[in-house]
Structure formats: structure tokens, C-alpha cells
Amino acid sequence: MKFSTFLFPDSRDPAKDGAVIDETVREAVLADRLGADVVWLAEHHFDGIAVYGDPMVLAGALATALPRAALGFAVIQTALHHPIRLAEQMALLDHLMKGKLIVGLGRGSSFNIYDYQGFGIDHHEAQARLDEAEAIMVKAWTEGDFDHHGRFWQVQVPMLRPQPYTRPHPLVIRGSSTDASLVEMARQGKPWMMNVQSLETTAKRVDLYRQTMLEAGFGEAAVAANLKASWVWRNFYLAENDDEAARIGIPAFEEMTATRAEMRNRYAAMGQRIVPRDDLPGARKARGEGLVHGAPARVAEDVAAIDRLGIGGIIGTFRLGPMPHEVAAASLTLFLERVAPQFRG
Numbered sequence: 148m149k150f151s152t153f154l155f156p157d158s159r160d161p162a163k164d165g166a167v168i169d170e171t172v173r174e175a176v177l178a179d180r181l182g183a184d185v186v187w188l189a190e191h192h193f194d195g196i197a198v199y200g201d202p203m204v205l206a207g208a209l210a211t212a213l214p215r216a217a218l219g220f221a222v223i224q225t226a227l228h229h230p231i232r233l234a235e236q237m238a239l240l241d242h243l244m245k246g247k248l249i250v251g252l253g254r255g256s257s258f259n260i261y262d263y264q265g266f267g268i269d270h271h272e273a274q275a276r277l278d279e280a281e282a283i284m285v286k287a288w289t290e291g292d293f294d295h296h297g298r299f300w301q302v303q304v305p306m307l308r309p310q311p312y313t314r315p316h317p318l319v320i321r322g323s324s325t326d327a328s329l330v331e332m333a334r335q336g337k338p339w340m341m342n343v344q345s346l347e348t349t350a351k352r353v354d355l356y357r358q359t360m361l362e363a364g365f366g367e368a369a370v371a372a373n374l375k376a377s378w379v380w381r382n383f384y385l386a387e388n389d390d391e392a393a394r395i396g397i398p399a400f401e402e403m404t405a406t407r408a409e410m411r412n413r414y415a416a417m418g419q420r421i422v423p424r425d426d427l428p429g430a431r432k433a434r435g436e437g438l439v440h441g442a443p444a445r446v447a448e449d450v451a452a453i454d455r456l457g458i459g460g461i462i463g464t465f466r467l468g469p470m471p472h473e474v475a476a477a478s479l480t481l482f483l484e485r486v487a488p489q490f491r492g
């Protein structure tokens with residue numbers, strides 16, 4: 148399996164944003180030193196739950212600070228970006244990372260309407276913008292001059308410079324938060340990144356994905372290869388014993404979920420919200436499902452259950468909400484030194 152850290156730093160105090168950003172860079176460097184396969188970046192705006200806001204700028208800094216780990220996005224809120232600018236940025240990062248880049252694309256926030264309002268984007272257009280933008284990016288990476296006349300963008304591109312380091316283009320993978328999006332990935336024969344789910348829900352969705360791929364004409368070998376290239380997201384807290392992990396990890400996780408809902412609920416009270424969808428998971432709110440916690444031996448049992456599903460990688464969040472950097476770093480260290488080696492190779 149592959150293991151990673153997901154840089155998702157929460158800052159409740161705008162005056163401390165700079166300090167938290169500095170600590171986030173330190174977490175990335177630590178993860179790289181300890182052998183993490185990937186360092187992942189998120190994209191959220193205006194509420195401090197991923198305080199750096201612009202993952203492209205942070206990625207440029209990390210590209211020269213991570214000699215070993217790959218760099219990935221989980222995910223770029225594609226509806227908020229011009230696809231040519233995004234293709235250009237990804238091509239440059241691909242060169243800086245010498246091909247160790249994972250371009251994770253998603254429709255955007257499923258919950259936070261202010262992410263769209265702040266950029267003047269209608270959230271109802273998010274999926275269509277994602278589909279059109281990805282098609283334009285692939286053209287820009289793989290063709291010379293081209294024209295595109297679509298619903299959202301009309302462009303005439305002489306040639307994208309620089310061309311990507313990876314040919315024909317960097318690895319592109321989409322986030323999946325619903326059964327419908329997972330089914331679409333299966334029909335296209337593409338791997339995916341799954342948001343936080345219980346093990347039971349993850350297993351059901353893997354079965355759905357496998358069955359859909361087989362019905363679409365893919366063989367078992369293709370299914371296995373795609374699962375190996377896919378990722379699931381989990382929140383972790385590790386300590387030397389189970390009781391200590393529960394004592395520290397559970398309150399931090401519960402505060403994290405509460406603060407992530409704070410601004411969304413404030414906007415909802417004003418009648419400004421994205422209508423919740425029935426198929427969105429509730430795992431983020433459930434203590435036993437949203438957080439994997441315990442001593443390394445107990446956490447290894449949970450990782451083994453994911454491994455048995457055939458999934459190739461875990462996107463791990465270790466800094467939970469208000470948790471101090473040093474506490475999160477100790478948890479990350481335990482995971483990468485005492486859990487991850489059991490599943491490598």
C-alpha cells in the first residue's frame with residue numbers, strides 16, 4: 148500500500164494563519180523524511196479549515212522541499228479555475244516534481260456555498276464546469292494549437308508552454324463522494340479518490356465499483372489495477388496506547404467536525420446553502436467511522452481491513468482541527484514508522 152499525509156490545517160484565528168501555514172510546511176517535510184509516498188493538498192476558501200487557501204501556491208513551495216514524496220491534490224475545486232491557467236500550472240508543477248504529481252480534480256465543495264459565491268460561480272454548474280475543464284486541460288497537454296468552443300469557455304490556444312514533464316500528461320484522478328460518481332468512474336475504467344467513509348460503506352462501494360466495471364466490459368485484472376491506483380481518505384490519531392489515543396484524538400476530531408460546519412450553518416440560517424444530497428455520507432460526524440484511533444497495533448488492524456479490499460493508497464489526515472502541530476507530528480510519526488512498514492512491498 149501507499150501512505151500519505153493530507154495537509155488540512157484548521158486555523159480558527161486569522162491572526163495565527165501565518166504560523167499554522169509555517170507548521171503545515173513542517174508537517175510536509177516531516178512526512179517526506181519519514182517515507183510518506185504522497186503529500187496531499189486540499190482546496191477550501193474563506194473559512195480557515197484549510198488555511199492556506201490556494202493549494203497551487205503552496206504546491207510550488209513544496210515542490211522544492213520534498214525530495215522523495217509525490218505531490219497530490221485532493222482535490223482542486225475545478226469549477227473555480229480557468230482550465231488553461233490550471234493546465235499551465237500543473238505542467239509547471241509536473242516539471243518541478245519530475246513527474247511525481249497527482250492532479251486530483253473534483254466538482255468542488257459539496258457543502259460550502261460560500262466557496263462558489265466568493266468566486267462568483269453558480270454551484271449548480273460545478274459538475275458541468277469540471278467535465279469541460281478536464282477535457283480542455285487534456286487537449287492543452289496533448290495537442291499543439293487548438294480551439295475550444297464550449298458552454299463555459301471559448302479559447303484559441305497557440306500551444307501550451309511548458310508542455311508537461313510526464314507524457315502524455317500528468318496523472319489525473321477524480322474525487323468521488325457519491326455512488327453516482329463512483330459508478331461513472333467505473334464505466335470509464337478510471338481510478339478514484341473516496342472521501343471519509345466507514346469500512347462497511349467503503350466495502351459496499353468497492354463492490355459496486357467492481358461490478359460496474361465488469362458489466363462495462365473490463366476484466367478482473369483491470370479492476371484490480373484500478374483499485375490499486377485508488378485512494379481512500381481517513382482521519383487518524385495514534386498514541387502509545389489505545390486509551391491515550393481516545394483521550395486526545397476523539398475531542399480533537401469532534402471539535403474539527405463542529406468548526407467545519409460553523410460557517411456553513413451560518414449561511415444556511417440565512418437561506419444560502421447547497422441543498423444536502425441524500426447520498427452524501429455521514430461518516431465525518433460519526434466517532435467510530437470518521438476517526439481511526441488507537442495504538443499502532445490497533446490502527447494496523449484497520450489499515451489491514453482496507454488493504455484486503457484491494458485499495459492501493461490511504462490519504463491520511465493527522466492534524467485534526469485545533470490539534471497542536473507537535474501532537475499531530477507525533478501521531479504521524481507513529482503511523483509512518485510503526486504502521487506503514489507492515490504493508491509496504
